[in-house]
Amino acid sequence: MSKSSLKQTLKDLDTKKISIRELNQDYLKRIKENKNLNVFIHFSEENVLKQIDNLENDNSAKKLKGIPIAIKDLFCTKSMPTTAASKILENFNPTYESFVTQKLLDEGSIFVGKTNLDEFAMGSATNTSFFGNTINPLSKENEPLAPGGSSGGSAAAVAADLCLGATGTDTGGSIRQPASFCGVVGIKPTYGLCSRWGIAAFASSLDQAGIFSHNVEDASILLQSIAGFDQRDSTSAKVDIPNYFENLDDDLNGKTVGIPKEYSIDGTPMEISQIWEDAIKVLEKKGVKIKNISLPHTKYALPTYYIIAPAEASSNLARYDGVKYGFRSDEIDSLDEMYENTRAQGFGREVKRRILIGTYVLSAGYYDAYYLKAQKVRKLIADDFNRAFNECDFIVTPTAPSAAFPLNEKQNDPIKMYLNDVFTVPASLAGLPGISIPFGKDKNNLPLGIQILGKHFDEQQVFNAAVSLERSYE
Amino acid sequence: MKINKNTINKIARLSRIKLDDKESEDYIKDLNSILDWVEQLNEVNTENVEPLSNISSSILPKREDVSNDTNSSEEILENAPDKLEGFFAVPKVVE
Numbered sequence: 347m348s349k350s351s352l353k354q355t356l357k358d359l360d361t362k363k364i365s366i367r368e369l370n371q372d373y374l375k376r377i378k379e380n381k382n383l384n385v386f387i388h389f390s391e392e393n394v395l396k397q398i399d400n401l402e403n404d405n406s407a408k409k410l411k412g413i414p415i416a417i418k419d420l421f422c423t424k425s426m427p428t429t430a431a432s433k434i435l436e437n438f439n440p441t442y443e444s445f446v447t448q449k450l451l452d453e454g455s456i457f458v459g460k461t462n463l464d465e466f467a468m469g470s471a472t473n474t475s476f477f478g479n480t481i482n483p484l485s486k487e488n489e490p491l492a493p494g495g496s497s498g499g500s501a502a503a504v505a506a507d508l509c510l511g512a513t514g515t516d517t518g519g520s521i522r523q524p525a526s527f528c529g530v531v532g533i534k535p536t537y538g539l540c541s542r543w544g545i546a547a548f549a550s551s552l553d554q555a556g557i558f559s560h561n562v563e564d565a566s567i568l569l570q571s572i573a574g575f576d577q578r579d580s581t582s583a584k585v586d587i588p589n590y591f592e593n594l595d596d597d598l599n600g601k602t603v604g605i606p607k608e609y610s611i612d613g614t615p616m617e618i619s620q621i622w623e624d625a626i627k628v629l630e631k632k633g634v635k636i637k638n639i640s641l642p643h644t645k646y647a648l649p650t651y652y653i654i655a656p657a658e659a660s661s662n663l664a665r666y667d668g669v670k671y672g673f674r675s676d677e678i679d680s681l682d683e684m685y686e687n688t689r690a691q692g693f694g695r696e697v698k699r700r701i702l703i704g705t706y707v708l709s710a711g712y713y714d715a716y717y718l719k720a721q722k723v724r725k726l727i728a729d730d731f732n733r734a735f736n737e738c739d740f741i742v743t744p745t746a747p748s749a750a751f752p753l754n755e756k757q758n759d760p761i762k763m764y765l766n767d768v769f770t771v772p773a774s775l776a777g778l779p780g781i782s783i784p785f786g787k788d789k790n791n792l793p794l795g796i797q798i799l800g801k802h803f804d805e806q807q808v809f810n811a812a813v814s815l816e817r818s819y820e
Numbered sequence: 821m822k823i824n825k826n827t828i829n830k831i832a833r834l835s836r837i838k839l840d841d842k843e844s845e846d847y848i849k850d851l852n853s854i855l856d857w858v859e860q861l862n863e864v865n866t867e868n869v870e871p872l873s874n875i876s877s878s879i880l881p882k883r884e885d886v887s888n889d890t891n892s893s894e895e896i897l898e899n900a901p902d903k904l905e906g907f908f909a910v911p912k913v914v915e
Binding site: 437438439441442537538551575577580581582583584643645646649650652653660664667668669670671672673674678679680681682683684685686687689690693698699701702703705706709716718719720721722723724725726728760761775776777 | 827864876
């Protein structure tokens with residue numbers, strides 16, 4: 347078990363073993379000691395102290411009262427600026443609160459700061475941020491490692507124990523992959539479980555909010571807090587949200603796990619295949635039936651994703667025009683000049699690359715060949731999973747094809763960088779819930795992750811399998 | 821090569837992003853390699869397959885068709901780089 351847990355802290359607060367102030371001052375101290383990691387884009391001690399004051403004068407019972415939470419800087423917050431790690435939103439102060447952060451505020455949690463990410467969540471190493479790289483807290487001296495991405499700041503915040511939980515967003519793996527790199531738990535729920543209201547949009551048919559935490563129990567508590575229907579998001583689902591934590595059950599006897607053969611990919615390091623086998627053996631010992639399944643269109647998931655996501659991004663990011671909010675260039679001789687210079691100067695290289703490719707695949711004459719084709723392949727990928735779930739209750743795979751890599755290692759070749767998401771993207775395209783939990787280490791003692799996927803809105807099964815694996819590993 | 825100097829200029833113009841020559845060169849290279857890579861989707865037979873645009877398996881409820889007022893113009897204008905008498909201000913469009 348990690349050094350801190352939300353579950354234990356809630357008990358300690360309840361029994362007055364520790365006060366909200368003492369708890370948060372402990373976290374403030376650690377945040378200040380770890381500034382070199384560049385975890386936060388926005389951190390204000392004064393703001394945190396103000397929140398503590400307010401809570402001390404609040405006598406109502408709240409589920410997460412006084413719990414320090416870090417927020418990915420893609421969620422709009424009224425009390426703190428919101429940048430999406432982009433120059434174009436450098437000085438943006440939202441006048442409204444995102445659905446997810448409002449839920450956390452309603453439960454009485456304390457926001458310790460806004461965490462770093464890849465610009466507009468586009469990346470896998472938190473190295474496309476306008477505000478610089480985040481350093482993986484597990485790095486050795488003089489050998490800085492990437493925390494993964496795009497939610498690298500949130501994963502690092504949990505790993506360095508700068509909060510008891512953090513929000514993230516996952517479009518193609520942006521929660522699960524950094525969780526794996528930083529040795530923490532990260533869950534992306536079913537598409538539609540958490541409202542996207544107030545989250546800066548990247549690819550709307552894929553974006554989903556989720557949670558980072560020290561362990562599976564904590565993730566189950568926090569996910570319940572941020573889930574729920576919201577009419578301001580037209581794809582928000584009206585489903586009952588169970589009490590995941592109360593219902594946690596690590597007895598998997600009689601369940602069936604699917605092991606997709608297509609996830610054995612040439613060139614995957616031995617260590618990754620090894621932890622995958624280890625996880626399967628653990629499950630077998632627990633009375634889980636092992637079922638070899640096939641997801642035949644797996645290899646097409648990445649190219650499908652890299653058409654659909656940039657296409658939607660090119661449309662979503664059209665709103666940053668220097669008129670309504672954010673940065674505006676000084677070179678504005680005409681309206682068109684203003685748009686073109688604002689966007690040229692306001693967006694970073696990877697964001698521009700994706701806007702350009704997205705614009706191309708949506709443009710006249712190419713729409714059918716690229717975008718429509720990708721949407722059709724997406725259907726086949728989703729159908730693969732539907733068929734597979736007729737034969738199994740959940741699916742287990744590795745989370746990422748490597749452990750954390752050195753900062754900037756993969757920056758120059760976009761396709762090589764995109765391959766980081768090879769195990770996470772298919773479930774994103776199918777809208778399925780997925781969790782990554784730490785499971786085993788590589789030869790350099792860096793954590794590796796196991797991914798568990800479930801049926802739509804079957805987060806409970808995902809949590810149950812995860813907690814079972816976690817408890818057997820400790 | 822799918823993307824040449826003309827295409828990149830056209831896409832940049834559609835995207836309203838000004839590119840200098842060095843950037844154009846880089847993006848021509850990047851975009852061509854990405855497009856070559858996604859080409860593999862042509863191996864997949866998608867005859868009679870419906871395109872998937874919304875993955876949600878839940879029934880998406882319709883909201884009631886009633887008006888509401890959740891924003892004030894003051895709030896909307898709060899972050900504007902330039903504003904004038906309750907409007908967004910932009911460089912002059914009419915000569």
